[in-house]
Amino acid sequence: MKIAVIGLGQFGRALVRELHESRIEVIAVDSNLQMVEEVKDHATLAVCLDAKDEKELLAQGVHKVDVAVVGIGDDFEADLLVTVLLKRHGVPRVIARAAGDLHELILRNVGADAVFWPEREAATSLSRRLAMPSVQRFFDLAEGCSMVQVAAPASFHEKTPAELRIRQSHHLNLVAVSRHEAPARDGEPPVEVVRPMVEVDQKIRPGDQLYLVGMDADLKVFLAKLGAL
Numbered sequence: 001m002k003i004a005v006i007g008l009g010q011f012g013r014a015l016v017r018e019l020h021e022s023r024i025e026v027i028a029v030d031s032n033l034q035m036v037e038e039v040k041d042h043a044t045l046a047v048c049l050d051a052k053d054e055k056e057l058l059a060q061g062v063h064k065v066d067v068a069v070v071g072i073g074d075d076f077e078a079d080l081l082v083t084v085l086l087k088r089h090g091v092p093r094v095i096a097r098a099a100g101d102l103h104e105l106i107l108r109n110v111g112a113d114a115v116f117w118p119e120r121e122a123a124t125s126l127s128r129r130l131a132m133p134s135v136q137r138f139f140d141l142a143e144g145c146s147m148v149q150v151a152a153p154a155s156f157h158e159k160t161p162a163e164l165r166i167r168q169s170h171h172l173n174l175v176a177v178s179r180h181e182a183p184a185r186d187g188e189p190p191v192e193v194v195r196p197m198v199e200v201d202q203k204i205r206p207g208d209q210l211y212l213v214g215m216d217a218d219l220k221v222f223l224a225k226l227g228a229l
Contacts, residue, residue, distance in 0.1 A: 004062045006051045007071035008035035011118045017042045051082045063089035071097040087111035134226050152208040170222045172214035179208045
């Protein structure tokens with residue numbers, strides 16, 4: 001996969017680094033040379049150009065990526081124009097940054113495949129962590145459906161999913177368990193391993209982290225009861 005990140009503010013630079021860590025090919029674009037210099041070691045190609053300039057954008061092959069993230073946070077007109085240009089030239093998936101409901105509506109109407117608000121998403125993530133301290137990680141899967149990572153409560157220890165009847169009792173699916181296992185060589189620290197729960201007789205151990213998928217309403221009920229389980 002090849003991804004373009006256009007707009008190298010704080011969010012864009014962090015995204016480039018994360019994609020680089022995941023070994024994804026990244027084209028990083030910004031009109032500010034200093035921002036480009038900061039990420040050049042983390043991008044396959046880092047270029048300083050005005051992304052509103054259609055010829056410059058095409059000359060760098062930005063239109064040939066699989067996904068483009070347009071994160072020009074301080075200039076909505078540029079954000080909008082670049083989104084239109086990328087869709088016009090056939091980029092399969094364009095994800096654009098919005099700063100409000102009206103911006104999101106406009107971006108979707110001109111062809112953005114998805115819209116993100118970093119500030120809103122950060123606030124949502126923090127509010128979930130404050131409201132649900134037992135949740136280690138929270139993943140949105142679809143509208144009204146999520147996956148959470150939680151520590152296995154004591155009452156689950158040494159029991160199998162079949163014995164716990166999580167689906168029947170809580171309307172949730174236990175899809176995976178992560179646990180720390182002994183390293184391959186002596187002297188090395190324990191290794192965290194995530195295992196799909198495909199064996200119905202696999203027992204849950206103390207220290208396990210559970211990955212549960214279900215509707216948000218069912219997850220909230222389960223999480224509210226978690227301390228008593």
